Amino acid sequence: MRLRLNLLIGGTLLGIVTAIAITAAFWTPYAPRAINLRRRLNAPSGTHWLGTDEFGRDVLSRLMVGAETSLTVAAVTVLVALCIGVLIGLLAGFFRGWVDRALMALNDALLAFPGILLALGLLTVIGPSKWGIVLALGLAYAPAVARVVRGSVLSLREREFIEASRALGNSELYTLWRHVLPNCVSPLTVLATSMFGWVILSESALSFLGLGVPPPAPSWGNMLATARPFLESATWLSIAPGVMIALCLLGTNLLGDALRDWLDPRT
Amino acid sequence: MMPLLRVAALRVTAGPSFAAVEGASFDVAAGEILALVGESGSGKTAMARAVIGLLPPGLAVTGGSIVFDGAEVTAKTVRALRGPGIGMVFQEPMTSLNPAVPIGVQMAEGLALHTPLRGAEINAACRAMLARVGIADPAACLNAYPHEFSGGMRQRIMLASVMLLRPKLLIADEPTTALDTLTQAEVLDLMVGLTREHCSAVLLITHNLALVARYADRALVMRRGRIVEEGKARALLTAPREAYTRALVDALPRRGPPPLPRAPSEPLLRAEALRVDFAGRRRFFVRGRAVQAVRGVNLAVHTGESVALVGGSGSGKTTLGRAMLRLVEPSSGRILFRGQDISTLRGAALLPFRMACQIVFQDPYSSLDPRMRVAQIVDEPLRHMRRLSSVERARRVEAMLDSVGLAGFGKRHPHALSGGQRQRVAIARALVRNPDFVLADEPVSALDMTIQKQILTLLRTLQRARGFACLFISHDLAAVGEIADRVVVMQHGEVVEEGDRDAVFDAPRHPYTRALLDAAPRLEGG
Numbered sequence: 106m107r108l109r110l111n112l113l114i115g116g117t118l119l120g121i122v123t124a125i126a127i128t129a130a131f132w133t134p135y136a137p138r139a140i141n142l143r144r145r146l147n148a149p150s151g152t153h154w155l156g157t158d159e160f161g162r163d164v165l166s167r168l169m170v171g172a173e174t175s176l177t178v179a180a181v182t183v184l185v186a187l188c189i190g191v192l193i194g195l196l197a198g199f200f201r202g203w204v205d206r207a208l209m210a211l212n213d214a215l216l217a218f219p220g221i222l223l224a225l226g227l228l229t230v231i232g233p234s235k236w237g238i239v240l241a242l243g244l245a246y247a248p249a250v251a252r253v254v255r256g257s258v259l260s261l262r263e264r265e266f267i268e269a270s271r272a273l274g275n276s277e278l279y280t281l282w283r284h285v286l287p288n289c290v291s292p293l294t295v296l297a298t299s300m301f302g303w304v305i306l307s308e309s310a311l312s313f314l315g316l317g318v319p320p321p322a323p324s325w326g327n328m329l330a331t332a333r334p335f336l337e338s339a340t341w342l343s344i345a346p347g348v349m350i351a352l353c354l355l356g357t358n359l360l361g362d363a364l365r366d367w368l369d370p371r372t
Numbered sequence: 373m374m375p376l377l378r379v380a381a382l383r384v385t386a387g388p389s390f391a392a393v394e395g396a397s398f399d400v401a402a403g404e405i406l407a408l409v410g411e412s413g414s415g416k417t418a419m420a421r422a423v424i425g426l427l428p429p430g431l432a433v434t435g436g437s438i439v440f441d442g443a444e445v446t447a448k449t450v451r452a453l454r455g456p457g458i459g460m461v462f463q464e465p466m467t468s469l470n471p472a473v474p475i476g477v478q479m480a481e482g483l484a485l486h487t488p489l490r491g492a493e494i495n496a497a498c499r500a501m502l503a504r505v506g507i508a509d510p511a512a513c514l515n516a517y518p519h520e521f522s523g524g525m526r527q528r529i530m531l532a533s534v535m536l537l538r539p540k541l542l543i544a545d546e547p548t549t550a551l552d553t554l555t556q557a558e559v560l561d562l563m564v565g566l567t568r569e570h571c572s573a574v575l576l577i578t579h580n581l582a583l584v585a586r587y588a589d590r591a592l593v594m595r596r597g598r599i600v601e602e603g604k605a606r607a608l609l610t611a612p613r614e615a616y617t618r619a620l621v622d623a624l625p626r627r628g629p630p631p632l633p634r635a636p637s638e639p640l641l642r643a644e645a646l647r648v649d650f651a652g653r654r655r656f657f658v659r660g661r662a663v664q665a666v667r668g669v670n671l672a673v674h675t676g677e678s679v680a681l682v683g684g685s686g687s688g689k690t691t692l693g694r695a696m697l698r699l700v701e702p703s704s705g706r707i708l709f710r711g712q713d714i715s716t717l718r719g720a721a722l723l724p725f726r727m728a729c730q731i732v733f734q735d736p737y738s739s740l741d742p743r744m745r746v747a748q749i750v751d752e753p754l755r756h757m758r759r760l761s762s763v764e765r766a767r768r769v770e771a772m773l774d775s776v777g778l779a780g781f782g783k784r785h786p787h788a789l790s791g792g793q794r795q796r797v798a799i800a801r802a803l804v805r806n807p808d809f810v811l812a813d814e815p816v817s818a819l820d821m822t823i824q825k826q827i828l829t830l831l832r833t834l835q836r837a838r839g840f841a842c843l844f845i846s847h848d849l850a851a852v853g854e855i856a857d858r859v860v861v862m863q864h865g866e867v868v869e870e871g872d873r874d875a876v877f878d879a880p881r882h883p884y885t886r887a888l889l890d891a892a893p894r895l896e897g898g
Contacts, residue, residue, distance in 0.1 A: 265739035268699055269801070273753045274726030276719075282754075285745045370743055370785040 111366075115359030133166035138321050145336040147341045150306070155290070156341040158331070164345050171323035178238055179304045183297050185243025190250020190291070192285070198258025199281055209255070212248045217360070220245035221310055228316045235318055238311060243306055246258055253296050291365050298361025302354040309350075325350055335368035374442055375399035375539055376573050377423065381433030383417045383762065384597075386468045392418040392431055394597040400541060405564065405574040406590035407605060409581060410789070411820040416577050418762040423575075424458050425450035426884050441540060455486045459572075461563075463546040463755065465526035476514030479533040481558040486537055494532060505532040505562055523553035523685065531563055538570045545577045552684045552847035557891035560587055581620055582850070582893035585609050593617050622823040623724050625850040628832070630874055631678075631857035638711065639672035641729065641843050642807050643698060646670075646705035648688075648695050665691040668705065673809065673841050678832075680844045680856035680873070681762040683886065688865035693811050693845050697729055698722065726755060730802035734814035736794035740786040746773070747782030757805065772804045775837075776830060792823035796830065803834060815843045828854050832850060851893040861885045891892035 134154075141161035149156040155164040197208040210298065215223065220242075227241035262285070270280040309326030311317040313333070318324040320331070325346040332342035374827060379398040386392035393415045399491040400406050410416040421427050423438055425447065447546055454460075462468040479498045483489050489497060495514070500509035505528040510755065527547060534542065544563065548556035564587055567574050576588060584591050584605050593601040593616065601614045610619045629776050647664040665688045673679050683689045687840050694700040696707055708714040714725045730753075733739035740749055750769045754760055760768070773779055776796040786794055795815060802810055812831065813871040832855055835842055851885060852859060853871075859876040861869040861884065869882040880886045 226680040265735060266741045269731065269733065269739055269798075270741075270752075272697060272699060272729075272731045273724065273801075274723045274756050276753075284741050288741070371787045 106318055107294050111359045115356045115361075115363055118352055118356030119360055122349070122356065125169050125178065126176050129169035131302045133163075133169050135163035136167045137166040137323055139163075146174055146335065146342075148339075149341055155345045156339070157334065158328075158339075158342055159244025164328075164342065167323040167328060168264065168325070168345055168349060171325050171346070174235065174318055174322065174324040174351075175228050175305055175308065175326060176307040176353075178235060178308055178318070179301050181239045182242045182246070182304045183300050186237060186246035186250050186300060187293070187297060189243065189247035190287075191254050192252055193251040194289075195258060197280055197357075198213075198255040199262055199277070199285060201258075205255075212251050213230040213243075215248040216252070217300055224307065224311065225316060228311065231364070233316045233319050236317065238316075238348065239306060242307055242311075245307075246304070249300075250296060250300065254289055257292055258285055261285050261288050270353055290368050294365040294368065298357045300366075302350075304317070305353065306349050309346075374873060375401040375628070376441060376767060378439045379419075379423065379436070380439075381436035382419065382422060382438065384415070384422050384431055386430050386432075392598050393422065393501065395436070396594075396597070396599050397436075398599060398602065399504075400573050401572045401577060402540065403573055404590065405567070405576060405588045407591040408575060408577045408594060409579065409584055409591055411579055411822060412593035412595075414594040417513040417545055418595045418597075418867075419594070419880075420460075420545055420575060420577055422541060423456060423535045424460055426460070448872045455482050455498070455537045455539065457539060458541045459534035459537060460532055460543045460545065461530050461547045463549055465523045465530060465550060469526055471518050472519055474515050475529055475533075479514070479529075479536060482533065482537050486622055498532075500786075502529070502530045504566070505580070506558075507532075511862070522555075524551050524559060527551065527555075527559050528562065531559070531566065535566050535570065535572070535708070539572055540566055541575065543575045544578070546579070548583075549579070553849065553893075554684045554847075554888060554891045556583075557893070560878055561714055580893065581609060581821065586893050592810055593620065596711040619822065623822040625825065625828065625854040626849075627853040627873075628855060629879070631872070632672070634677065637674055639708070640675045640677075640710065642672040642691070642844075643669055643696050644706040644708065645693060646692065646707065648691050648700060649701045649703045665865055666695060666702075667869055669862075669865075671696070671867065673843050673881070675808065676835075676839045676841055678835060678842045678844060678855055678857045680846060680852040682846060682849060682852055682859060683860060683862035684847055687862045689845050689862045690813055692738050693843060694730075696843070697731055697811055698725070698794045711715060723756065727805055728807050729809040729811070730805070730807040731811040731813065732795070732798050732815045733801050735818050736791055736798055738796050740785055740794055744781065744785075746778065746784050746786070746789070746797050749786075749797055749803050750782075753805050768804060772800045774832065776800045776803075790823075791819050792826060795819065795823075795827055799827075799830065799834070803838065803840070806838060809838055809841045811843050811845070814847070815844075816851055817848060818847065824851065831855065849877075849888055862886070 139162060139240045144157050144161040147153055148159040153163050153165070154237055155168065158164055193208050193212060197205040198364065203249055223245040224241040227244060229361060231237040267280060267284055270284050305325065308317055308324060309329045312324070312327035312330035317330065327347040329343060335342050377446070380397045382393055382396045383391060384674045385391045396419055408416045417429065418431055422433050423442045427433070440457060441447065475859070476498060480494045483494045483497060490826055498514060499510040501785065502513050507513045507528065512684065515873065521529065547563065548559050551559060560583065564839065580726070588605040590603065591605045592599050593614070595616050601608060601612065608617060609621055612621055645668045646666055647668050650663040650665055669692055681693065691700055695702045702715055706713050709725050714722065717725065747769055750772055753764055754765045754768065769782070773782060776799055778793060778800065779794050781793070786797065789797065816827050820829060828851060844852065856873050858871050859871065860867055863884045869876060869880065869885045876885060877889065880889055
C-alpha cells in the first residue's frame with residue numbers, strides 16, 4: 106500500500122516535471138530570453154502568471170525551460186557519480202589489500218574537501234558549461250558513493266553465498282557482477298535519490314559563485330541565485346524555482362523509496 | 373501450596389489474525405526444572421518472554437493471567453520482578469553482552485539496582501560468582517570486554533550475572549544452541565548446579581529433546597502456540613501420548629546400520645601434512661601471534677565413502693574442510709585429487725576440481741543469494757557445463773529440485789522458504805553437477821530436530837543414489853552416528869583419533885573422543 110502511494114505521488118510529480126522539461130520549448134507563453142525593460146520586476150498577474158525578473162523576462166517561461174537544464178544536469182551528474190563510485194567501491198571492497206588501500210587513500214583525500222570546493226576547482230580549469238558542471242559535480246559526489254558501496258561489499262563478501270560462488274568455479278569478476286553488485290542496490294537507490302537533490306542545490310550554489318549554468322540560459326539554480334538581491338522586493342523570483350526544486354526532490358525521494366522496495370525480493 | 377509461577381489461559385497475539393500463544397496454562401513449582409519443548413515458531417519463546425514482559429514489538433498479551441509468587445504480573449510490576457524475581461539467559465552469547473562495556477560494570481548494574489550492596493561489596497560478589505562459574509581469573513575478567521571470551525565462556529558470564537541476584541525463576545531460552553556439544557554439557561551442568569544451590573526454579577526452553585531427558589523434571593511440549601502434552605520428563609520421552617511428541621522423539625538421531633565393507637581403493641581426495649596458519653592481527657607496529665588452525669593433518673576420503681570430521685569449536689575442522697576444497701589457502705602440505713596435486717592450481721586450471729567437488733554450508737540463511745530465485749540458484753552451477761542446451765539445463769534443474777523434495781519451488785526467493793527448505797536448495801546446488809565429493813559443513817546444526825532428521829535422511833538417500841563421497845563436518849556426535857561410515861576426531865588442529873564409526877563410538881581410545889561421547893545428550897541411559 107505504502108509502495109503504491111509512493112509510486113503514485115513520486116511518479117506523478119516527476120512525470121509532470123519531466124514532461125514540461127521535454128516539451129517546454131514548444132509552448133512557453135513568452136520567449137524565455139526575451140528582455141523587456143519596461144516590464145522589469147512585475148509581480149505575478151494575468152499576463153505574467155509568475156511575474157517577471159529584473160530584465161523583464163517571463164518567470165514562468167524561464168522556469169519551464171530551466172526544468173530541462175536542471176533535470177539533465179542532476180540526472181547525468183548522479184549517473185556519473187554512481188559509475189565512478191560503484192567501480193571504486195566494488196574493487197576496493199572486494200579485492201582488499203593494496204588495491205583497497207590505494208583507492209581509499211585517494212577517495213578519502215577527495216572526501217576531505219567540501220564537495221563544492223572540489224567542483225569549483227575543477228570548473229575553473231574546465232570552464233563553466235553544462236557538461237563541465239556535470240563532470241565536476243559527478244567527480245565531487247563519487248567518493249561518497251564509493252564509501253557506501255565499499256561498506257556494503259565488505260559485509261557481503263563475508264557471506265557464504267560469495268564463497269559458494271567461488272566453490273562453483275565462478276571467476277571473481279562474475280561473482281562481483283552477479284552476486285555482490287545486485288545486493289548493493291538498496292543503499293544505492295537511497296543514496297542516488299538524495300544525491301539528485303544535492304546536485305540541484307549545488308548547481309544553484311555554483312551559479313551563485315558565477316560558475317553555474319552560464320546566463321542567459323535559465324536553470325533553476327541560476328534563477329535562484331540571481332533572485333537573491335531581490336529577496337525583499339520581488340519574493341516571487343526566489344519562491345518559484347524554490348518550490349519547483351522542493352517538488353522535484355519530494356518526487357525523486359518518494360520514487361526512490363518505491364524503487365528500492367520494488368527491487369527488494371522480500372517485499 | 374501455591375506454585376511459584378502460574379500461567380493461565382495465556383494468549384499472545386500479533387494483530388487480530390495471528391496468535392503466537394493460544395490459551396496456554398501451566399505451573400512452575402519452586403525449585404523445579406521445567407522444560408518447554410517445541411520447534412521454531414511453536415510459540416515457546418513468545419510464551420517465556422510474555423512471563424518476563426519482554427515481548428518483541430508487535431506481539432502483545434491479550435488474554436489470560438500470569439501470577440508470580442502470589443501476585444499478578446502486570447506491565448507496572450514486571451520491572452521490579454526482573455532480576456531478583458525472574459532472570460533470563462538468552463540464546464546468542466555473542467550478542468547478549470554489551471561489547472562496549474567491561475564485564476564488571478555489566479554485572480554490577482543489577483546488584484546496584486536491586487541490592488543494598490555498594491562498591492567493594494559488589495566487586496567481591498561478582499568475583500565470587502565468576503569463580504563459581506569457572507572463570508580462571510575473576511579479577512581480570514571484571515575489567516575485560518566480552519570479545520575476549522569464547523561463546524561458552526560468555527554464556528557462563530551471562531549466567532553468573534543473572535544468578536548474582538538469586539532469582540526465584542531462571543528462564544533459559546535455548547541457552548546452548550549456539551555452542552558445541554562439549555561446551556553445551558558444561559554450561560548446562562553448571563546452570564543446573566548453580567540453580568540447585570540457590571533453589572531457583574528453571575524454565576528451560578529448547579528444541580532438543582535429548583537435553584530434556586538429561587536435565588528436566590517435567591516437560592511441556594508446544595506446537596503452534598498450544599501446549600499439546602505435559603508430564604514427567606522421563607515418561608514423556610519413553611511413553612509419549614501425543615502423536616506429535618512421538619514424532620519429536622522419533623526425530624532424535626540414532627546410529628545407522630553398520631557400513632558395508634568396501635573394497636580397498638585409491639583415495640579420491642587426500643590431504644597430506646596439510647597446515648593452515650592465519651597471520652596474526654596487525655596492531656600499530658607489531659603483528660599478533662599467528663594462529664595455527666590446522667597443524668599437519670593427513671586425511672583421505674575414498675570414492676562413495678561418508679567420513680565424519682568431529683571436534684569442538686576452534687578445533688580446526690572447518691578450516692581443514694575449506695582448505696581441502698581450496699577455499700582457504702593452505703600454508704604447506706599437499707592436496708591430492710585422484711592422485712593429482714591441486715594445492716597450487718589457479719583459475720581455469722582449477723575448474724575440473726571445482727566441477728567435481730562441492731560444498732553445503734552450515735547457515736542456509738547466508739549461503740543463498742537473497743536476490744536470486746531458487747531455480748536460478750540451482751541453475752548457476754550449470755553455466756560451466758557448456759555442452760548443455762538451455763532446455764537440458766532447465767530439465768536438469770527441475771529434476772534436481774524434485775529429488776530434494778522441492779518440485780514447484782523454482783520461482784520462489786530464499787526468504788520465502790523455511791530453514792530446512794533453504795538447506796535443500798543448498799544441497800540441490802551442490803549436487804546438480806553430479807560431483808564426486810561433497811563437503812557438508814555442519815549442514816544441520818542450524819535446524820530443528822525434526823528438520824535435521826529429514827535433511828540427514830535426504831543426504832543419505834541422495835548419496836546412495838548418486839554415489840558421491842561426503843566429508844561431514846559436525847560437533848554433534850549423534851548426527852554423525854546416523855550418517856558416517858568412518859569418524860575422524862580433531863582437537864587443536866590435529867587429528868587425535870580415526871577409525872570406523874562403531875569402533876570409535878563403542879571403544880574410544882583418546883580421552884577427547886571419550887569426553888565428546890559423554891557430553892552428547894542421548895535418550896538411552898542419559
